[in-house]
Amino acid sequence: xxxxxxxxxxxxxxxxxxxxxxxxxxxxxxxxxxxxxxxxxxxxxxxxxxxxxxxxxxxxxxxxxxxxxxxxxxxxxxxxxxxxxxxxxxxxxxxxxxxxxxxxxxxxxxxxxxxxxxxxxxxxxxxxxxxxxxxxxxxxxxxxxxxxxxxxxxxxxxxxxxxxxxxxxxxxxxxxxxxxxxxxxxxxxxxxxxxxxxxxxxxxxxxxxxxxxxxxxxxxxxxxxxxxxxxxxxxxxxxxxxxxxxxxxxxxxxxxxxxxxxxxxxxxx
Amino acid sequence: xxxxxxxxxxxxxxxxxxxxxxxxxxxxxxxxxxxxxxxxxxxxxxxxxxxxxxxxxxxxxxxxxxxxxxxxxxxxxxxxxxxxxxxxxxxxxxxxxxxxxxxxxxxxxxxxxxxxxxxxxxxxxxxxxxxxxxxxxxxxxxxxxxxxxxxxxxxxxxxxxxxxxxxxxxxxxxxxxxxxxxxxxxxxxxxxxxxxxxxxxxxxxxxxxxxxxxxxxxxxxxxxxxxxxxxxxxxxxxxxxxxxxxxxxxxxxxxxxxxxxxxxxxxxxxxxxxxxxxxxxxxxxxxxxxxxxxxxxxxxxxxxxxxxxxxxxxxxxxxxxxxxxxxxxxxxxxxxxxxxxxxxxxxxxxxxxxxxxxxxxxxxxxxxxxxxxxxxxxxxxxxxxxxxxxxxxxxxxxxxxxxxxxxxxxxxxxx
Numbered sequence: 001x002x003x004x005x006x007x008x009x010x011x012x013x014x015x016x017x018x019x020x021x022x023x024x025x026x027x028x029x030x031x032x033x034x035x036x037x038x039x040x041x042x043x044x045x046x047x048x049x050x051x052x053x054x055x056x057x058x059x060x061x062x063x064x065x066x067x068x069x070x071x072x073x074x075x076x077x078x079x080x081x082x083x084x085x086x087x088x089x090x091x092x093x094x095x096x097x098x099x100x101x102x103x104x105x106x107x108x109x110x111x112x113x114x115x116x117x118x119x120x121x122x123x124x125x126x127x128x129x130x131x132x133x134x135x136x137x138x139x140x141x142x143x144x145x146x147x148x149x150x151x152x153x154x155x156x157x158x159x160x161x162x163x164x165x166x167x168x169x170x171x172x173x174x175x176x177x178x179x180x181x182x183x184x185x186x187x188x189x190x191x192x193x194x195x196x197x198x199x200x201x202x203x204x205x206x207x208x209x210x211x212x213x214x215x216x217x218x219x220x221x222x223x224x225x226x227x228x229x230x231x232x233x234x235x236x237x238x239x240x241x242x243x244x245x246x247x248x249x250x251x252x253x254x255x256x257x258x259x260x261x262x263x264x265x266x267x268x269x
Numbered sequence: 270x271x272x273x274x275x276x277x278x279x280x281x282x283x284x285x286x287x288x289x290x291x292x293x294x295x296x297x298x299x300x301x302x303x304x305x306x307x308x309x310x311x312x313x314x315x316x317x318x319x320x321x322x323x324x325x326x327x328x329x330x331x332x333x334x335x336x337x338x339x340x341x342x343x344x345x346x347x348x349x350x351x352x353x354x355x356x357x358x359x360x361x362x363x364x365x366x367x368x369x370x371x372x373x374x375x376x377x378x379x380x381x382x383x384x385x386x387x388x389x390x391x392x393x394x395x396x397x398x399x400x401x402x403x404x405x406x407x408x409x410x411x412x413x414x415x416x417x418x419x420x421x422x423x424x425x426x427x428x429x430x431x432x433x434x435x436x437x438x439x440x441x442x443x444x445x446x447x448x449x450x451x452x453x454x455x456x457x458x459x460x461x462x463x464x465x466x467x468x469x470x471x472x473x474x475x476x477x478x479x480x481x482x483x484x485x486x487x488x489x490x491x492x493x494x495x496x497x498x499x500x501x502x503x504x505x506x507x508x509x510x511x512x513x514x515x516x517x518x519x520x521x522x523x524x525x526x527x528x529x530x531x532x533x534x535x536x537x538x539x540x541x542x543x544x545x546x547x548x549x550x551x552x553x554x555x556x557x558x559x560x561x562x563x564x565x566x567x568x569x570x571x572x573x574x575x576x577x578x579x580x581x582x583x584x585x586x587x588x589x590x591x592x593x594x595x596x597x598x599x600x601x602x603x604x605x606x607x608x609x610x611x612x613x614x615x616x617x618x619x620x621x622x623x624x625x626x627x628x629x630x631x632x633x634x635x636x637x638x639x640x641x642x643x644x645x646x647x648x649x650x651x652x653x654x655x656x657x658x659x660x661x662x663x664x665x666x667x668x669x670x671x672x673x674x675x676x677x678x679x680x681x682x683x684x
Contacts, residue, residue, distance in 0.1 A: 056583040078581040106582035158312035182469040
């Protein structure tokens with residue numbers, strides 16, 4: 001049976017469309033926002049949802065997503081809460097893939113086997129653990145594989161050709177290219193450099209390639225969409241959760257307005 | 270997960286005949302250590318590993334390191350027999366390894382000299398560091414000034430308050446001190462922020478980590494630069510007492526002064542090894558910084574090790590009167606030494622550490638750092654339980670001038 005991620009990319013390819021992948025942190029600014037927001041984002045054009053698992057020490061994230069974690073952790077949002085959110089989302093949406101993105105320690109403490117079992121039964125499709133390179137990740141990847149979940153690995157501007165090969169052979173679902181040297185939401189993109197690296201990645205894999213870190217608006221999404229299969233947008237959305245943290249009802253409309261613009265830009269390609 | 274040890278501690282210790290051959294080539298100390306980092310840093314870590322491995326085999330590099338330790342740091346540091354304190358406690362003979370007499374006042378400079386020489390060798394013009402008590406920040410700013418490198422030090426906003434003197438010292442040395450407000454605004458958050466800087470400026474920047482934590486090769490590299498402490502002490506005690514000691518005692522935050530003292534003695538089966546963590550307000554209160562005594566294994570800052578964490582895997586805030594021990598993790602080699610039973614880890618609370626500070630100041634005329642005072646406080650418990658012909662070496666890892674304000678405030682004195 002094809003996974004939700006494979007099915008999604010196949011139907012996008014047939015339609016000649018690029019995947020739009022929004023990132024939001026689960027439970028930011030409050031837990032009740034997240035599931036309705038996920039549904040709203042799908043309506044606004046999201047193809048896959050990347051749901052951030054809050055962590056106390058998000059080393060690869062810039063200030064915007066750090067603060068999102070801090071806001072969620074005020075309410076002690078745990079992996080169990082995140083699973084419950086995905087489960088609720090799946091009650092009415094069985095097609096949109098959900099990728100959990102976060103850091104290893106909450107998973108390490110839960111145990112890889114238990115994580116994989118609970119994530120799978122909640123309806124999670126893939127896990128992206130920022131601080132788990134394939135060299136340390138074989139046990140985790142094996143546990144995900146038992147439940148047909150995909151490990152998503154990052155490739156960076158500094159990644160050598162040799163490592164691109166290693167990462168691509170460990171990955172399934174899609175691979176994620178980090179388009180800038182830096183943390184999430186930081187620098188501006190060099191589209192030409194991204195295009196070069198995409199060519200290098202595609203020499204090693206048939207998997208779809210998503211690009212994230214540094215995509216801020218419709219223009220940059222269009223530029224990246226021209227060379228990638230998927231565009232990941234995070235900090236620019238999470239900033240809305242920050243801006244409307246005292247009025248959580250306003251978070252989803254603000255995020256979806258931005259997403260809709262980016263969707264339009266991608267569909268103009 | 271490689272977490273539960275099937276073998277009992279004793280049988281593991283008996284089955285290991287070489288404790289000095291860790292880590293493996295991927296940086297693992299048993300189940301601990303490793304390289305848990307984002308892909309953006311992988312190329313830089315691989316470059317560093319290559320440079321470190323070739324430098325440690327290069328006689329010219331090692332000669333320059335030794336030269337600097339001798340003429341710039343002032344090594345060897347004395348091994349001092351604390352006669353008055355020994356007599357007062359009435360038990361084992363106490364020797365102090367005087368790292369407080371190093372240039373910049375602590376053991377930290379041994380490591381920053383080594384890493385700065387490596388940075389120079391790799392052509393990096395900019396160095397960054399995290400600091401808690403400020404000792405590592407000062408030691409980094411010092412070597413950066415000497416080598417003409419740009420230096421940025423990340424320091425938790427709360428620690429900046431506690432350690433104003435060291436902050437000013439770093440500024441005098443030409444470093445930029447960046448306050449870190451995120452998370453708990455202490456050492457762990459400074460380390461996060463330094464990692465973020467490194468990811469962003471990975472081409473021209475060398476990250477000088479101050480302790481035996483971080484991704485491989487840092488735990489092994491920092492240990493190797495600090496092991497001069499134990500090599501000297503091992504030679505000095507044989508010259509002065511004619512034999513090896515019965516016990517080694519050192520404080521453990523990240524654990525670099527401790528591993529520096531312990532490592533050269535790991536295969537000396539008769540030498541008992543004791544690391545002293547910070548019990549803060551007391552282990553039972555939960556307000557402490559003692560992951561080995563009261564934590565669980567997890568993954569933070571690039572390695573698997575014992576951590577202070579909640580049941581959901583979130584890192585929890587630590588507490589210690591000593592900023593340099595206020596860290597929720599510990600070097601992975603200590604985690605391994607604990608599990609295999611080669612070292613024992615105990616905890617000393619704030620009040621006991623303060624008492625240790627006052628004892629050694631009053632009896633020996635030496636002002637120890639509050640970090641080192643934890644080790645000294647444990648010696649006041651341990652020495653009376655030992656025979657008079659037995660020997661303890663305690664690492665006096667730093668001097669206490671930086672802590673005068675903290676000590677005074679606890680005594681209700683304002684300047």
